[in-house]
Amino acid sequence: MSAIDSWLRRTLGRAGWPIALAGAVLMAVGTFLSWTYDPNIVENLTIYLYPAGPQVYTLILALLAVVMLLAVRGPLATRPLGSLLPGGAGAARTAGVFSVLVVWLILVSIAVQLHGFVNIDPGGWVSGVGALALFVGSRALPDSPRPVLDWRLPSAVQIILIAVALLLVLTAAAYALNRSDAWVFIDFLLFLAGVVLMSRNLGILGYLADATARLRRVTLLAAFIVAFLFPFTQNGSDANMSIATQVLIFATTAIGLNIVVGLAGLLDLGYIAFLGSGAYVGAILSASAFTHIHWHPPFLVVVLIGACVAACFGLIIGSPTLRVSGDYLAIVTLAFGEIFRLTMNNLDGSNGPDLTNGPNGIPAIPDLRIGGFDFGEPHTVLGIELGRFANYYFLLLVVIAFVVLAFARMNDSRIGRGWVAIREDERAAEAMGVNTFSLKLLAFAGGAFLAGLAGTIKAHHDVSVTPDQYQFLESAFLLSAVVLGGMGTVGGVLLGAVILKLLPEKLRFFSDYRLLLFGLLLVVMMRFRPEGMLASRRRQLELHEEDEELAEELEGQVADVEVAPR
Amino acid sequence: MNAILEVVDLQVAYGKIRAVKGISFSVGEGQLVSLIGTNGAGKTTTLRTVSGLLSPTGGTISFQGRRIDNMPAHHIVELGIAHVPEGRHIFPRMSVEENLLLGAYARKGQHLGADLARVFELFPVLQERRKQAAGTFSGGEQQMLAIGRALMSGPRLLMLDEPSMGLSPIIMARIMDTLTELRERGTTILLVEQNAQAALELADYGHVLEIGRITLSDTGANLLGNAEVRKAYLGED
Structure with a gap:
């Protein structure tokens, strides 16, 4: 990108700024005109001045x-x-990139759907050309460093901020879940990514993270x-709440895996x-008629x-x-997953x-x-109906x-320090008196404990339990959520779980290609951001050791293993 | 003088290769004992076996009268043996403070402020940079950190494996001064070194290891004066 940037800067010189501005204005004007004649695709873009x-x-x-x-x-x-807004140029550049993506995705979708x-x-x-002009013009702008906001x-x-x-996240999530058109859904996600990255370039994201x-x-x-408020935004609709509960089950399991x-x-x-x-x-x-054990203890038991x-x-x-080194564990657990599925298939x-x-x-x-509360019954709270899935959601x-809480306590404790030491240098940890085995x-069994806990609820939530729900692919997805979101952080894994579970639910048409797409996504992540979307400080240091700037930036902060985007 | 560590006829093998072929030595309370010898003589193997990272194939190791051969490493640390491993092996992405706290891992639920202060007094540079990632340190500073980390476990016996490795002579002298200081405060030290001159100058007692056997044992001063030792290890004709 930088080669193109410098070429653009040389050719356009100071003309970049007016081109970008004109592009942005064109984009805005275009939105008040009709984009296509068919009101039934991409949420009716046919009406003038609306x-x-x-x-x-x-x-926006x-x-x-x-x-x-x-x-x-x-x-x-x-x-x-x-x-x-001292970081304006960087943010304008991000706006340029995402304007092109947001506008042209819709234009392409119109072209695809109407041939x-x-x-x-x-x-x-008008908007499409405007977006391109904004993109090209903003590339030619001189750099402005990403500012560090020090508002006291x-x-x-x-707290209010x-x-x-x-609340913005909540609104965005509720809005996104209600998009029924897959193209518009992706478009909204792109828009959201653009806005988030812009606020990062302005230093707002960094400020919020701090x-x-x-x-x-x-x-x-x-x-x-x-x-907690989320179900109240859904007007008793079970469709979205069902997705939300699945995301939560997936996220709980992924945090355990983390x-x-x-x-x-x-x-x-x-x-x-x-x-x-x-x-x-x-x-x-459970009290299902299809079990062969007729002992139904209370659910907590x-x-x-x-x-x-x-x-x-x-x-x-x-x-x-666990007595032997890492690779064996991967193979044995892989086999255990299959043995479990086959055993359940054959018992x-x-x-x-x-x-x-x-x-x-x-x-x-x-x-x-x-305690007398039936999770299958809808309830009405403050005039808002909360369905079956909302009960499970809570x-x-x-x-x-x-x-x-368990994760955070373990991470900050003496045990957590022992784990870090094992990850860094197992032999030295052993010599320091860490009982590595x-x-x-403890980590392995503790993780399994949390997964088992989530599983008992999942059985009731899903109504039925079959062996093929628990195949290797699901383990791979859990692992992807951890890697994608950020190893060793809670926020990252939540984000990864939401992305990996929400996208296939909303984008049914690409379910045939989802493995291909996730594979690509992981490869891209490994290349550009191996520490995951929300990385722990220590992981960033581990994966970018050659990056001296980052090392300096993080110097003095390694003790503080916090969730914070770079 | 009471022997705090007693090694009798210790044998260690890596598969079929016998690295240590029956050695015996003891370390008295408050003494500084050196094991010297060339590469492959079995010095590191001996230390690793004492601290429980390797299992002996024969012989016994007793610490304060208790058998500790075949005891897991973390128990041995709890008993009071601290090991500064060869090549330092600090945790590079942990801060100085975290490294030090990890050294005290075996001491559950104790207040470590006083111990931290003592280490910082011994190595003021560590205090200045206590929040810094240890991997950014120079070799000498890493060695100080490794020693400080070992001291955090409150050891009765401190074992050091080649602390002079890869250090400049000035830094090496500084480390050796520290060892003298520690001994004067009453810490018992078992020192493994290739640098025979430095190790024997400090040592109350020294043992020369050659391919898995102790060939010479004497006081540090006598060994320094020994013609054979001077020829083989100090490069004199």
């Missing part, structure tokens, strides 16, 4: 770009705007309140089997049994393999006991009942809070 859906994203990007450009040059650049670019109305062309705000104001940011790190408890509490992979550095390729053991325990001990069974499996797998009474009904699994698991929120076993 921007809808993607046109609104375009308009264009206006933001105009503000950034005015902060870089022109009459407003020195006093009011320039001093307030040809002829079907794009003038408005689409009272902590009350900081964090709350506002979280503030959340300082006010960690408040942030956590606020995040849970926001997550203890094993991210903290202790053990590669577990069969983690889904621990979720499966919990789920099977939950199903077998079932949860404990499920988690302990999973932890026992963890101990059985871990104790012989149907033809050979050995009839426990699992074989490939048919255990269907018709009744909804949970805890329960899972409690579970994930517990898991996050039992610490690794």
Whole structure:
């Protein structure tokens, strides 16, 4: 990119800025015109003077770009705007890139759905050309360094800022979930990514990250309140709540896996089997008519049994393999995952006991009942109907809070320090008196415990448990969520889980290609950001050792293993 | 003088290769004992076996009258043997402070402020850079950190494996001064060195190792004066 940038800078010189500004204005004007004639695709972009859906994203990007450009040059650049937005050029450049993506994705989708670019109305062309001009012009702008904001705000104001940011996240999530058109959904995600990266270039994201790190408890509490409010934005619709609960189950499991992979550095390729053991325990001990054990203890007991069974499996797998070095563990856990699935497939009474009904699994698991509260019944709170999935959502929120707490406590403790030492230099850790074997076993069994716990709830949530829900692919997805989001951080894994679970649900049409796309995504991540989207400081140091600038930036901060984007 | 560490007829093998072929020595309370010898003589193997990282194939090791051969490494650290490994092996991406706290890993739930202060007094440079990642340190500073880390476990016996390795003569002298200081404070030290001159100058007692056997044992001063030692290890004709 930099070669193109410098070429553009030489050819355009000072003309870059007016070109970019004109482009941004064109983009904005285009959104008030019709983009196509067919009102049934991409959320009706046919009406003049009334921007809808993607046109609104375009308009917002264009206006933001105009503000950034005015902060870089022109009459407003020195006093009011320039001093307030010192990182304008970088942000304008980001706006350029994402304007092209956001506008042209829609134009291409119109062309694809109506068979040809002829079907794009003038408005689409105006915005499209404007976006390209903004992109080219902003590339020629001189660099401005990413500023570090040092607003000294009272902590009350900081808390309000964090709350506002979280509410924006909630609004965006609710809005995104309600997009039924896949093209518009992707377009919105691109728009969102653009806005986030722009705020990063302005230093706002960095400021927020520091503030959340300082006010960690408040942030956590606020995040849970926001997550708690989510079902109330859904008007009793089960479609989105079903996705949300699946995301939560996936995220809980992924955080458990993150203890094993991210903290202790053990590669577990069969983690889904621990979720499966919990789920099977939950199903077998439930009141389903298809189980062969007629003992139905209260659910809290079932949860404990499920988690302990999973932890026992963890101990059985871990104790012989954790004594030897890493690769063996990966192979053994991979095999364990398959053995689990095959065993569940074959425990149907033809050979050995009839426990699992074989490939048919255990269907018709009744909804949970805890202390007279029926999770299958919808409830009305403050005039808003909360359906079956909302009930599970709240329960899972409690579970994930517990898991996050367990994760944080372990990370900050003496045990956490021992894990880091093992990851860094196992022999030296041993010489320092770290009981490496039992610490690794603790991570392994602890991770299995949390997965088993989540599994018992998953059984009731899913209504049925079958062996093919627990195949290797699911372990691979869990691992991808950890790697994609950021090893060793909670926020990163939550983000990774949301992306990996939400995208396939919303984009049904690409489910055939999802493995291909995730593979590509992982390759791209490994090349450009191997530490994951939200990385821990220490991981960044591990993966960018040659990067001296970063080393300096992080110097003195390594002790502080916080979730904070770079 | 009471022997704090007693090694009798110790044998260690890597598979079929016998690295240590039956050596015996002891370290008295408050003494500084040196093991010298060339590469492959079995010095490092001996230390690693004492600290439990390797299992002996024969012989016994006793620490304060207790058998510790075949005891897991973390128990041995808890008993009070600290090991500064060859090549320092500090944790490069942990801060100085985290490295030091890790040294005290075996001491659960104790207050470590006083111990930290003592290490910082011994090596002021560590205090100045306590939040810095240890991997950014120079070799000498890393060696100081490795020694400080070992001291954090509150050891009764400090074992050092080639602390002079890869250091400039000035830094090496500084490290040796530190060892003298530690001994004067009453720390018992078992020092493994290739640099025979430096090691024997400090040592109350020295043992010369050659391919897995002790060939000479005497006081440090006597060994320094020994013609054979001077010829083989100090490069004199």
